[in-house]
Amino acid sequence: MDQICLVVPVLPGRTADARDFMRELEGDRKAxxxxxxxxxxxxxxxxHLARTPAGDQLVAHMESPDFPRALSMxxxxxxxxxxxxxxxxxxxxxxxxxxxxxxxFPSSCPVTRHSRQRTRP
Numbered sequence: 001m002d003q004i005c006l007v008v009p010v011l012p013g014r015t016a017d018a019r020d021f022m023r024e025l026e027g028d029r030k031a032x033x034x035x036x037x038x039x040x041x042x043x044x045x046x047x048h049l050a051r052t053p054a055g056d057q058l059v060a061h062m063e064s065p066d067f068p069r070a071l072s073m074x075x076x077x078x079x080x081x082x083x084x085x086x087x088x089x090x091x092x093x094x095x096x097x098x099x100x101x102x103x104x105f106p107s108s109c110p111v112t113r114h115s116r117q118r119t120r121p
Contacts, residue, residue, distance in 0.1 A: 001043075002067035008093045010049070010056040018049055018058055018092040025085075032081035040073040041066060058093060075100050 010018045025033050025047065037045055044063040049056060064070045074082060075097055086097045 002062075002064050004060075004062045004064075004067050006058075006060040006062070007050075008058045008060075008089075008095050009054070010058060010092055011094055012055070014092045015049070015056045017088075018056065021088045021092055022047055022049060024088070029081065029084070033085075036074075036077075036079065036081050036085070039079075040064075040077070041070040058089075071097075071100060 037043075042062055042064050044061070046061045048059045050059050062070075074086075077083070090096050
């Protein structure tokens with residue numbers, strides 16, 4: 001299982017937009033959000049707005065059996081919800097998930113891809 005943590009700076013003056021985006025994901029758009037995640041293979045996704053001395057940050061945690069495939073599917077998606085999500089994220093952060101940068105989402109990186117291992121007591 002790939003586990004990804006993404007930290008994206010919020011653009012100056014866009015914190016309210018980022019906060020509204022998070023509320024919409026858990027409110028009116030929750031069913032579409034869940035459907036999108038299932039369709040692309042994300043089994044867990046959580047977004048948080050963090051205040052830091054360097055400015056506000058959106059922090060995401062995602063889990064997927066194949067994150068590079070899920071990201072590829074999402075970036076190419078023309079689904080109405082996915083387009084809305086990508087636009088809202090870009091508006092708040094400047095991150096364009098229609099054409100994600102390879103250095104931000106590597107296909108294989110030991111720092112961002114982890115497998116859970118259970119240990120027996």
